[in-house]
Amino acid sequence: MTKSIFINLPISNLAASTAFYEALGFERNPMFSNDKAAAMVWSEAITVMLLPHEFYATFTDKAIIDARTTSGALLCLTFDSKDAVDTIHRAARDAGGNEPRPAKAQGPMYGGAFEDPDGHIWETVWMDAAAIAEMPSA
Structure with a gap:
């Protein structure tokens, strides 16, 4: 399985x-x-x-949390491109979701976060694998 x-x-x-x-x-x-x-x-x-x-x-x-006021988990979805990140952010806004962190560049990554109607946070990320591979290791 x-x-x-x-x-x-x-x-x-x-x-x-x-x-x-x-x-x-x-x-x-x-x-x-x-x-x-x-x-x-x-x-x-x-x-x-x-x-x-x-x-x-x-x-x-x-007790069941109210995700609009209490954070219980941060969920993250990965994408194949910046455009795909922008597309889901736009879809979330258009469908009535909130966008606490609009998508933006974050070093070799690009992403942000949106919330569903109940306040559950979905982070989004696209990673530039070539740029990450070139970064010095910690």
């Missing part, structure tokens, strides 16, 4: 969150989606599970 990750996110509105992630290019997997959850596929190895708070709470006894 291929190693993969399912990222489970507590969300407040399943339909709105599903529409947001679809606008970013994620694909809904009907095999793992129903009226309680949506499985949003980024790649064959990464799936984001959107779980309304009441369903998410069945998996933990811990």
Whole structure:
């Protein structure tokens, strides 16, 4: 079996969150989606599970954070180009997401961060592999 990750996110509105992630290019997997959850596929190895708070709470006894005010995780997506980073940032803004860090050059990397409607932070990065290879090691 291929190693993969399912990222489970507590969300407040399943339909709105599903529409947001679809606008970013994620694909809904009907095999793992129903009226309680949506499985949003980024790649064959990464799936984001959107779980309304009441369903998410069945998996933990811990309090569910409000990601708009409390950071619980920083998730990062990698891209093949600067244009691809810019494209997902634009899609996130157009779909109602927040952009706390617009994409910009950061040495041999280019990226920023956007938030989904519930405040979950998604960092973005493209890396210039040739420039990184030329950097002196620490």
